[in-house]
Amino acid sequence: MKGSFALTIDRSIVSQASSRLNRARLTKASHSALYENTRDDLLIAIDCENGFEFTKQDHSLEKVNSQLGLAVLDPKDLSRSPSSIVNISTYNFATGTSNYRKRVSTRFIFGESYNLCTQKKDLAEKINSIISDSRNVILIGHGGRQDLKAFSSLNAKFLQYPFFDTQIIARNVLPVIDGNGKANERLRNLLTYFNCPFDRLHCAGNDANLTLRLFLLLVAYSLKDVSLPCSQEFQEKAKIIKDITYAPLPALKPYPHYVAFVRKQRRRQLKLQA
Structure with missing residues (x-):
């Protein structure tokens, strides 16, 4: 791992990495990776729930109710795939506990959750294998100081x-956010600003x-x-990126308490019909 990025995460690291994220820098790095394929970068977004407790635990995670999220986009797919199959x-x-992990699995809407009750080193191996x-890597988070600490405790290799x-970035790129700035910078509010579909946050x-x-x-x-190329290839990539961003969310899984309620109602109806 380069340097000591993953080992010395504190308030200053996020501010140092983000303070230079003005419009020009964001445009240059991301435009090269997404639109021109001149950089061999993966886009990786991270998130952690209950990261404070997760970070404190050194080994066993059996009683630590927490979640780690990872989202990966390979810009190379934008060149070799139609937007309908770029995900x-x-x-x-x-x-953590069995009840917590079951509850979490119903909130996750992009596939099956890995319900792990294991050692930290096993989780680290699984995440690093991805x-x-x-x-x-272009590493991305939203207000991610605690997220970085959680992944740092796993020695995640992409933290370099x-x-x-x-x-x-939103603070630097978007129009001045009036009113309660911190509230308006919440993920929910920024997604709403762009009319981007979302559901079941805090998973x-x-x-x-x-x-x-x-x-x-x-x-x-x-x-x-910014003055952009008018080539057909550029326009096609721009459309694919837009399609990915606004892709409909998968069908939501019903919550366990709702499933139990429906089953109870069905049993009651069957008794009345008997």
Whole structure:
């Protein structure tokens, strides 16, 4: 791992990595990776729920109710695939009690949650196995200081790369946010600003996916005043990125208490009909 980025995360690291995220820098890095394929970067968004407790635990996660979310987009897919089959690969890792993990699995809307009751080193191996060692990374989070600490405690290898905080990017790229600035910088409010679909926030996998979508939206917004190529290839990529960002959410899974209620109602109806 380069340097000591993953080992010395504190307030200053996020501010140092994000303070330079003005419109020009965001445009240059993201435009090269997304639109021109001149950079071999993966886009990875991270999120953690109950990260404080997760970070405190050194080994066993059996009693630590927490979630880690990971969302990955490979810009190379924008060149070789139609938008209908380009997806953000999204993962949700849940630890802790059986009841907590079951509840979490119904909130995650982008696939099946990894319900893990294991050691930290096993979770670290699983997360690190997802990301290829041969690729550079654009690392993304939303107000992600605690998220960085959680992934740092796993020695996640992608933490060697610069961190882009969408909360700070929005502050620099969007029009002045009036009123309660911190409230308006919340993920929910920024997604609403762009009319981006969302649901079941505060599930780590969902939040990671939606943070990556927000990043794409901010990149597109930052390009609106920039002179862009008019080539067909560029326009096709721009359309694919827009389609990914505004893709409908998967069908929501019913919550367990609702399923139990429906089953109870059905049993009652069957008794009345007997």
